[in-house]
Amino acid sequence: MSGLLIFLEAASGQFDKAMEDATSDVKKASMGAAHKAADIMKRDGRADIAAAGFGPKWQNALRVVVYPKNAESIQPTIQTYHKIGYSEIFEEGGSIFGKPLLWLPIEKNLPTRQGLHRVTPSFYVKNIGPLFPIYRAGKAPLLAARVKTGRRNKQGVAEMETVPMFVGIDEVTLKDRFHIREIADQVADQLPGIFAAEFDGG
Structure with missing residues (x-):
């Protein structure tokens, strides 16, 4: 593109x-x-x-x-x-097709300050951390990451949570x-x- x-x-x-x-x-x-x-x-x-x-x-x-x-x-x-x-x-507008899926970033969940880089799953894995798939019956699949919550448990260990970073769709049409x-x-x-x-x- x-x-x-x-x-x-x-x-x-x-x-x-x-x-x-x-x-x-x-x-x-x-x-x-x-x-x-x-x-x-x-x-x-x-x-x-x-x-x-x-x-x-x-x-x-x-x-x-x-x-x-x-x-x-x-x-x-x-x-x-x-x-x-x-x-x-x-x-121009138009449709973008996935190969086989188009992974759209969930912007509110992504880390900030990535400059002008388009944050794709491959960019995320290379520069930020691992992703893993979440499959949901009847719904679009997700790619998620384990991220720190900013809290610690009673043992002083940083707590982690699963946060979806990308959603997979077949195609998207943009105006x-x-x-x-x-x-x-x-x-x-x-x-x-x-x-x-x-x-x-x-």
């Missing part, structure tokens, strides 16, 4: 008259317009992700970069991408919840005005 990736040509064919004479002023205005558009893209894109109910980790994983990075161009490119590899499903491409189109529509302001101000 791929992550979200959008390219926006900051000057692609929109400023033909100005580009006929590729002066340093035109390059400077094009780059300035690209960076301002990138700031708008980042602000509005992260706000959209927040409005969908996703926390700071997901918001900050949306990145917007202007190319070229260390030079000026009359036709810079704005790249928008999301660092979480399966983010595309929340932009689109992000509108990043729509926001990119809106930013593209603003580019001529942004460029004109940069050029006139320069």
